[in-house]
Amino acid sequence: MIAMRPDTDTVRDWLGEVPDPEIPAISVVDLGIVRDVAWENDTLVVDVTPTYAGCPATLVIALDIETALRERGIDKIDVRRKMSPAWSTDWISAEGRQKLLDYGIAPPQLNAANCAGMLSAQTAACPQCGSENTEAIAARGSTPCKAQFRCRDCREPFDYFKAI
Amino acid sequence: MEPLVTFCLRMGDTTLILGQQTAAWCGHAPVLEEDIAFANMGLDLIGQTQLWYEIAAQTEGKGRTPDDLAFFRTERQFLNAQLVERPNTDFAHALMRQYLFDAWHLPMQEALCDSGHEAIRDLAQKSVKEVRYHIDRSRDLIVRLGDGSDESRAKMQAALDALWPYAADLMATDEVEAALADQGVLPGLDRVRRAFDAETAATLDRATLTIPENGHARTGGRTGIHTETMGYILAEMQSVPRTFPDARW
Structure with missing residues (x-):
């Protein structure tokens, strides 16, 4: 039997169904952390870049990717950590941003380099009512990558995915 | 030890011990938001530790893992700055310790963005x-707590008075840093010191706090000399891996 070697676009489509363990509304591909997919002989190599250095989901993500590919019949998989260039929220896809919004998380502002590190320079529209009349409550939310905001109009609190 | 290994341990030990101290606020901070903030920041620091230890272990080439470096070294083998091992006396101390560390850490990381390594x-x-x-x-x-109520200002000033002498240890350098500067691994150290001085002068002034004038400085952490709190931190941090050295989960 000839070993199955699906093309890398197909593999990317499959990975597009692997949810981020902490924000399951979006996939690891939406998040922009799958940097490369390539065959090296009969091994499928997936380059993944961590979001934050200490993100506890990093190990789970590698395991989830491996499990998903194994279920598709690939048995030689090498998930490699790629540090450089450092991940930026600018890499979250347009589809990913919409999914975050639908899930109730305000997506990060684009062009992170302009405001990264300064929450005061970032604004978030309320994912519930769309109002831009919002305020930051705390720089950290349920995960390191999010801050807590509140809408001054509909009064709902919400998470904002910080630009980095 | 190779200068590069020593330097990576100085950096990684400093972020690890602060991450450990910071994590201890989980469930104890005065408000929920700050509880979460400290815990999450501790995660960042421990993640960065992992990266420093990987470089140290790889350069050293003795087959040690980041976990070996964190859990199976003794007090004198830890090269963290003394500032980060100072105790979680109260929220003011924890915050001031964090701020003084951050005021050094940011320019240090900015300098390292141009490293030749x-x-x-x-x-x-x-x-x-x-x-x-x-x-x-x-x-x-x-700034908010310094320039806050009489009580919050007094607590922040007390924390600054207690911790300021230890800030010097963050910037203490010896032949290790000198060697790495010569090799282009560690550029712009003089800028780090200037940035720290400018940052702390401006912010502490806005916070209406006064930098202690006696100039007393405590150093030694970078060569393995620690304060009385260090042994307790390691005892707690290392107890499980030392009791079950090969445990996996």
Whole structure:
């Protein structure tokens, strides 16, 4: 039997169904952390870049990717950590941003380099009512990558995915 | 020890011990938001530790893992700055310790973004983005609580008086840093000191706090000399791996 070697676009489509363990509304591909997919002989190599250095989901993500590919019949998989260039929220896809919004998380502002590190320079529209009349409550939310905001109009609190 | 290994341990030990101290606030901070903030920042620091230890272990080439470095070294083998091992006396001390660390850590990471050592440059370009958020928070809180009520101001000033002498240890250098500066691994150290002085002068002034004038400085952590709190931190941090050395889960 000839070993199955699906093309890398197909593999990317499959990975597009692997949810981020902490924000399951979006996939690891939406998040922009799958940097490369390539065959090296009969091994499928997936380059993944961590979001934050200490993100506890990093190990789970590698395991989830491996499990998903194994279920598709690939048995030689090498998930490699790629540090450089450092991940930026600018890499979250347009589809990913919409999914975050639908899930109730305000997506990060684009062009992170302009405001990264300064929450005061970032604004978030309320994912519930769309109002831009919002305020930051705390720089950290349920995960390191999010801050807590509140809408001054509909009064709902919400998470904002910080630009980095 | 090779200067590069010593330097990576100085950096990684400092972020590890602060991460450990910071994590101890989980469930104890005065408000929920700050509880979460400290815990999350501790995660960033421990993640950065992992990266420093990987470079140290790889350079050393003795087959040690980052876990070996964290859990199976003794007090004198830890090379962290003394500042980060100072106790979680109260929220003011924890916050001031964090701020003084951040005021050094940010320019240090910015300098390392130009390092001639590829893995260190990659580490810095990743970490610097996290560290900008760290100082954004700690600076804001230092000003709010310093320039706050009489009580909050008194607590912040007491924390500054207690911790300021230890800030010197963050910037203590010897032949290790000199060797790495010569090799282009560690560029711009003089800028780090100037940036620290400018940052702390401006922010502490806005916070209406006074930098202690006696200039007394405590150093030694970078060569393995620690204060009385260090042994307790390691005892707690290392107890499980030392009791069950090969445990996996």
